Amino acid sequence: MDTVVDKGASSAVLRALRSVPVITWGLILLIIALGIVSPNSVKPVHLLDFLRQASPLIIVGIGQTLVLLIGGLDLSVGAVMTLSCVMATQLMMNDPSRAWWAAIVCLIMGAAVGLVNGFLSARLRMPAFVVTLGMSILLLGVTLIYSGGSPKGSVPANFRFWGSGFIAGIPASAFVWGAVALIVYLAIRFTPIGRKLYATGSNARSVRLAGINDVSVKMMSYTACGTLAALSGLVMAAYIGTGSLTVGDDYQLRSIAAAILGGASFNGGKGSVQGTVIASLFLMVMFSLIAALNMDVGDQSIIQGLIILLGLMLNNLGSIKAWLKGRKA
C-alpha cells in the first residue's frame, strides 16, 4: 500500500513524515505518557537530562548499528564498555595530565577488540554471535584480572566534565554523542563508505563481484563498533567518576534493542544513525517511565526483551502474515 504515489503538496508532507524514523512517534507518545504519570519528569531540565542519560547508549548503539548494517552482531560491546571504564579510572588515577592519553589508550583497546572480532567473523567466517560472546567472557576475565576484582582510581575533574558538565545549559556528554552521530551520519551519507556498508549488508556476493572488498568493509565496521563501545565506557567513567565492573552489563542487549527499534535488521542492509539515536532516547524515556510507575529491574528486563522481539516481528511482518494465512487455510 505504501507504493501508491499521490501527487501534490500533501504527498510531499507525507513523504517528509515517512522519512522520519517510525520510532519518533513512539518517543513522542512516551514523553506524553511520562508527562501524565509524572508531570515533574517532563520539565525542560529533566528532558535535557535524558540527553545525558542516553549518551552511552546512543554511542554504543551507533556502533551496534554499523555492525548490524553489514549483517553482523556484536555481543561484546558491554564487556568492552566495562573494560574501558575500568581502564580509564585506573590509568588516570585522578591525574588531569593523564586524562587524554588514558582515553586514547582505551579507544585503541576498543578498536583492537573490534578488529579481532571482525577478523574472526569476516575473515575466518566464524558466526558473529559466538565470536563476540566468547570475546565478551574473555574480556570479563581480563577486566577482573586487571582490576584485581575491585577497580581502583578515579577520573580527574577535567575528564569528569564530559560526563557530568554542561555547555550553555546542555549536558556536555550530549555534545559527545552529537559529534559521533554527526560524523557517522556524514560518513554514511556523503562518502563511499556508506554505500559500501549498506551494499555489503544487503548482498555480500554481488558486492564482491562489483569489486568491493566486503571482508575489509566488515572488519572496518567491527573496529568502529569496538571503538565506539570503548568511547561509551569512557563517557560512563566520566559520569560515575570511578571504575565499575558492571557498567556495561545492560548494554549488550540495550544496544541491540536501540538499533532494532531504530530500523536495523539482522539480515543487514537496514538501519540508520538517526533511527538509533531516537530509539536510544525512546528506551531511556521508557526506563524512566518504568521507574515512575514503581516497577523494578525485573520489569525493565522483561520489557526490554519484549521490545526486542516485538521490534523484530514488526520488522518482519511478512512472515507473520504468511503464518496467519497458513493457519486459516
Place this chain on the structure above:
Amino acid sequence: MNEKIIIPYVVLIVVLVAGALMNPLLLKGTNIGNLFEQVTAVGIASIGQMLVMLLGGIDLSIGSVISLTVSLLSVLMDSVGIAGSLVIVIAVGALIGFLNGIGTAKFKIPPFVMTLGMMSIAAGAALKVRPIPGGSIDYRLSDFLNDRIGVFPVAFLFLIVLFVFFYILLKRTRFGRNIYAVGGNEQSAALSGIRVDRVKIAVYTLTGILGALAGIYLAARMGTGDPNVGKYYTMDSITIAVLGGIHLLGGRGSIVGIFASMFVLITLNNVLNLVGVSSFYQYVMKGAILLLVVALYALRGRKNVQEED
C-alpha cells in the same frame, strides 16, 4: 567413530593426566565425586544446547531459564510442595522453549536474537520472583539428588540416563534423524516431507525442559534461590557443545562427544582451583577455548567436506 568424537576424549585424558601431575588431589575419590557434582547441571544444559545446535540454532536463554527455575523453586516449594513445584518449573521451561521455537520457526526470527530477547525476559522474571538470593529448597529433594551411590551422586546417574535417552533418540528414532536432516539442509528436509517447523518447535521445547532440569538440580545442590545463578551456563553450554564437536551450522556432531567435553571444561576449572589460580582466569580460559575451537573448525571447514559418523 570419527575424529570429532575421539578428539574430546583425547583432550579429556590429556587434561586429567596433566591435572593429576600438577595436583594429585584431582583424582582422589572425594574430588572425583565433586567433579561429578559440578558436571551435572552444566551437562544437562549442554544436552539442550546440543539439540538446538544440531538444528543450526542456538539457545542464549538457557542460562536465564536455569535462573528462573531456581528462583521459582525457592519461592514455590514451601507452599506447593516438591512435586507441584517441579511440575510448574518444568512447564515454565517447556513454555519458554516452545515460544523460542515458535519465534524461530514461524516468525523466522534468527535464533540468537529470539533467544536473546527471551534471555532478557526470563532473567527479568527470575528477578521478579526472587529479587535477592534467599528462600530454601526442601531438604528431601536436596538429600535425594545429592545422595551418593558409591562415588556417584544420584543426580549424576540421572545425567547418565539422560545421555542414554538422547543418544537413542538421536540415533535410533525418526525424530532424531529429522533433527539432523533439518540441521543439515532445511530445504531438502522440507522437500523430503519432514515438518520442519514442528521439529524445530519440539527441539526448542525439549531444550527449555532440559534447562529447567538443570535448574532443579542446581537448586537442590545449593539449597537456596538466586536470580543470577544461571548467568554463565549459556556460555558454558555453548563452549561444551562446540568442544564436543557439534557444528555451529547444524546437522553434524554427536552426543558422545559432549559427554567428554563437559568433563574437559569442569576438570579444567577444577585444576585451576586446585593449583590456586584465581577464578578470574577461568573466564579468560573459557572465552579463549571457545574462540580457539570455533576458529579451528572454521579453518578446517574451508578445505574438507564433513564426514558423518
